[in-house]
Amino acid sequence: xxxxxxxxxxxxxxxxxxxxxxxxxxxxxxxxxxxxxxxxxxxxxxxxxxxxxxxxxxxxxxxxxxxxxxxxxxxxxxxxxxxxxxxxxxxxxxxxxxxxxxxxxxxxxxxxxxxxxxxxxxxxxxxxxxxxxxxxxxxxxxxxxxxxxxxxxxxxxxxxxxxxxxxxxxxxxxxxxxxxxxxxxxxxxxxxxxxxxxxxxxxxxxxxxxxxxxxxxxxxxxxxxxxxxxxxxxxxxxxxxxxxxxxxxxxxxxxxxxxxxxxxxxxxxxxxxxxxxxxxxxxxxxxxxxxxxxxxxxxxxxxxxxxxxxxxxxxxxxxxxxxxxxxxxxxxxxxxxxxxxxxxxxxxxxxxxxxxxxxxxxxxxxxxxxxxxxxxxxxxxxxxxxxxxxxxxxxxxxxxxxxxxxxxxxxxxxxxxxxxxxxxxxxxxxxxxxxxxxxxxxxxxxxx
Amino acid sequence: xxxxxxxxxxxxxxxxxxxxxxxxxxxxxxxxxxxxxxxxxxxxxxxxxxxxxxxxxxxxxxxxxxxxxxxxxxxxxxxxxxxxxxxxxxxxxxxxxxxxxxxxxxxxxxxxxxxxxxxxxxxxxxxxxxxxxxxxxxxxxxxxxxxxxxxxxxxxxxxxxxxxxxxxxxxxxxxxxxxxxxxxxxxxxxxxxxxxxxxxxxxxxxxxxxxxx
Numbered sequence: 001x002x003x004x005x006x007x008x009x010x011x012x013x014x015x016x017x018x019x020x021x022x023x024x025x026x027x028x029x030x031x032x033x034x035x036x037x038x039x040x041x042x043x044x045x046x047x048x049x050x051x052x053x054x055x056x057x058x059x060x061x062x063x064x065x066x067x068x069x070x071x072x073x074x075x076x077x078x079x080x081x082x083x084x085x086x087x088x089x090x091x092x093x094x095x096x097x098x099x100x101x102x103x104x105x106x107x108x109x110x111x112x113x114x115x116x117x118x119x120x121x122x123x124x125x126x127x128x129x130x131x132x133x134x135x136x137x138x139x140x141x142x143x144x145x146x147x148x149x150x151x152x153x154x155x156x157x158x159x160x161x162x163x164x165x166x167x168x169x170x171x172x173x174x175x176x177x178x179x180x181x182x183x184x185x186x187x188x189x190x191x192x193x194x195x196x197x198x199x200x201x202x203x204x205x206x207x208x209x210x211x212x213x214x215x216x217x218x219x220x221x222x223x224x225x226x227x228x229x230x231x232x233x234x235x236x237x238x239x240x241x242x243x244x245x246x247x248x249x250x251x252x253x254x255x256x257x258x259x260x261x262x263x264x265x266x267x268x269x270x271x272x273x274x275x276x277x278x279x280x281x282x283x284x285x286x287x288x289x290x291x292x293x294x295x296x297x298x299x300x301x302x303x304x305x306x307x308x309x310x311x312x313x314x315x316x317x318x319x320x321x322x323x324x325x326x327x328x329x330x331x332x333x334x335x336x337x338x339x340x341x342x343x344x345x346x347x348x349x350x351x352x353x354x355x356x357x358x359x360x361x362x363x364x365x366x367x368x369x370x371x372x373x374x375x376x377x378x379x380x381x382x383x384x385x386x387x388x389x390x391x392x393x394x395x396x397x398x399x400x401x402x403x404x405x406x407x408x409x410x411x412x413x414x415x416x417x418x419x420x421x422x423x424x425x426x427x428x429x430x431x432x433x434x435x436x437x438x439x440x441x442x443x444x445x446x447x448x
Numbered sequence: 449x450x451x452x453x454x455x456x457x458x459x460x461x462x463x464x465x466x467x468x469x470x471x472x473x474x475x476x477x478x479x480x481x482x483x484x485x486x487x488x489x490x491x492x493x494x495x496x497x498x499x500x501x502x503x504x505x506x507x508x509x510x511x512x513x514x515x516x517x518x519x520x521x522x523x524x525x526x527x528x529x530x531x532x533x534x535x536x537x538x539x540x541x542x543x544x545x546x547x548x549x550x551x552x553x554x555x556x557x558x559x560x561x562x563x564x565x566x567x568x569x570x571x572x573x574x575x576x577x578x579x580x581x582x583x584x585x586x587x588x589x590x591x592x593x594x595x596x597x598x599x600x601x602x603x604x605x606x607x608x609x610x611x612x613x614x615x616x617x618x619x620x621x622x623x624x625x626x627x628x629x630x631x632x633x634x635x636x637x638x639x640x641x642x643x644x645x646x647x648x649x650x651x652x653x654x655x656x657x658x659x660x661x
Contacts, residue, residue, distance in 0.1 A: 099528055100524065101528050101532035104520070105626060108539060153624060153626070156623070
């Protein structure tokens, strides 16, 4: 068993690491241009690949929230060159585990007992690593349980981590300090929430009870009496992670069924619960051979504010997209356009965001959608690349889009990319919610 | 006091120290306050220092005994055993933190070791030696001429470091101490195990021999 030898924790330690990466990225550019003079055909993808590798190796050795930030970035594939996101998806699996004695110590401290005084069986070797903790297998009576144990000192290191990530993010996305702050705050809030296992337990129960009616989904039962702020005990769900599930070559029908369940699950959360499991990366779903989907890890839940809900989903409705004046108004409300924009900038942004929303809303525009279409995913990536390299947009330096969009977009990117990997055809379209939103906006127009 | 026992004297001493915040002014006064004769005190301890040293040894023994009785501990690797020891030690100390803090305040002499540590050095060395020997068997620790004998001493310094760190730790639930243990033990065992240093030495030896041949 290989342990992580050292986790950089002190601020200085981490700063050193990031400085190291910054320097290395600079080096990669140098290398790239040096090679390019020799071999002009060298493509920019290779440079991105080198950069991604260095950022990844830095972030993953930092663990904790930095790993989480890597995950966030990997989700927003649309803003990242493909080489980055491929490398970052690796961050979603296996981080080196904590030592067995520390696991025992965490139990003693937070529950007052050693694992074997609570469970009949407890594997001291972690089965899976989550970004802020690790999962152990346990048995109590005839029940197989999954026990999540949190790394010590996580909450404290999050703030210091994000401060360190900031300079990198500033450079990557070319945002102003103030605008980046708006997003960082959102991320920080969510990350800190994730360290609160008591909150996670409550939300897991709420969402899984509310979603119990959706067919083909499976949720774990949670055990408050066997949990604490550092330890979370739940039923062990059977099933495989996406990549292993696909290795068994399930039939198209099974893949479609699994995809449909994921889609329904998210639809229900978005429109009925207005609170959503905002972490749809492959590690959080367990797929069974018959297409049943187990949902785990409710650490990251985004509650959707009322106003934002109507604005966001109005954007994707064809009937509203057809009304230019109304669309512009909604875009302003969702902070894609600012009243202070000059006419030229406004046109550029309006076009870019209009194109992007139409593209992302494509699955909603037809009753059925085939997500396995790589051309569609590539179009999204290309769109992201286009936006991030557009000189007007890049030089504007302000953060466009409401802070709430961050996690909702991330959720949809994650969901699309899951469905793409599943190669699934899903009954999509819009539901009764569309009529409600239309009514709200179109009457507003009529009145005006 | 009906029957004078060592443990009763120790307990009374700790209570007094914690409540008053300093040592009793003399054995006479202390004996009187707990209603025993001064001679009876000397039957068990020669001085207050001896009480403190005895208390530390008892604490240490209770930790090692607890570990020895733990099945999980027996299955650990040498590295994990040492870590488990430190976690158990800190956990035990937690219940006596005030007393340990008082002891460390009280020692006016500049001493690199935390208060009371000299009295458990021998016990600790025996314990560390057993872990190191086990490490030799499992190849976790590399036998090196001259150095091998000093491993236990180095571990004692590391143990003292962890204890001092814990005394000063103000983080919630002493989480920083947990991290300090995790990191410093990994470092210690990485140094004691086969490392780049050994390979460099081997290579140097090889080159030297080539020259001679």
